[in-house]
């Protein structure tokens with residue numbers, strides 16, 4: 710169980726991220742793109758409830774208003790307090806689970822995927838937007854981001870303490886899980902078919918400054934770079950990408 714101090718620290722992080730978001734138009738433009746990509750992957754609402762896990766500062770509300778927002782630590786804008794490893798819904802009740810920068814924070818991704826398999830109805834989806842470790846992003850995430858990147862990990866064997874700080878993480882987990890360990894994932898979760906896997910987000914993301922640094926470029930110049938990246942062929946993002954969109958569909 711989380712302590713009161715951990716909860717207070719987590720809520721303070723949400724508030725800091727909301728403040729950074731309010732003052733950084735480049736960051737908001739990045740999230741608009743990424744949540745747009747997520748929205749396009751959601752099944753029709755008739756498939757069942759659509760829930761975001763680990764909503765944190767709650768940016769999803771701006772882009773997918775119908776999504777139910779939840780987190781391990783509930784803030785006023787969340788609809789419920791939910792652990793990604795013990796989902797409170799019945800078998801087959803859920804149409805979509807959205808995780809934005811959350812999988813690599815979970816104490817056990819394996820427990821989450823077992824729960825996702827249980828609660829999703831057939832045709833339901835898990836849509837994940839997570840860090841991608843590419844040749845360009847590796848040094849940036851490794852040396853300029855507070856969360857560790859430990860490539861030597863078995864993502865299906867990860868077992869962090871369940872009362873760890875909710876922001877503790879290993880940014881390498883998604884890249885390992887759907888890259889080198891993809892076959893192990895498919896064997897462990899045969900009912901979660903990988904429907905799509907795309908690398909995205911070029912250097913303009915880093916130059917936005919993210920949540921902890923001021924923007925590197927004036928916004929008008931940043932917009933030009935961002936628009937230029939939109940014309941890059943998809944394969945370029947395997948080398949220069951910072952994010953990965955993964956869509957799983959329950960068979």
Ligand SMILES: C[S@@+](CC[C@H](N)C(=O)[O-])C[C@H]1O[C@@H](n2cnc3c(N)ncnc32)[C@H](O)[C@@H]1O
Pocket residue numbers: 719762763764765766767768780781782791792793794808809810811814815816875876
């Ligand atoms: C990096 S933040 C991402 C927040 C938000 N999705 C965003 O992209 O702005 C990670 C979030 O995962 C949440 N989290 C960590 N462990 C969790 C768990 N076991 N179950 C649900 N949420 C969790 C944290 O509280 C935090 O809000």
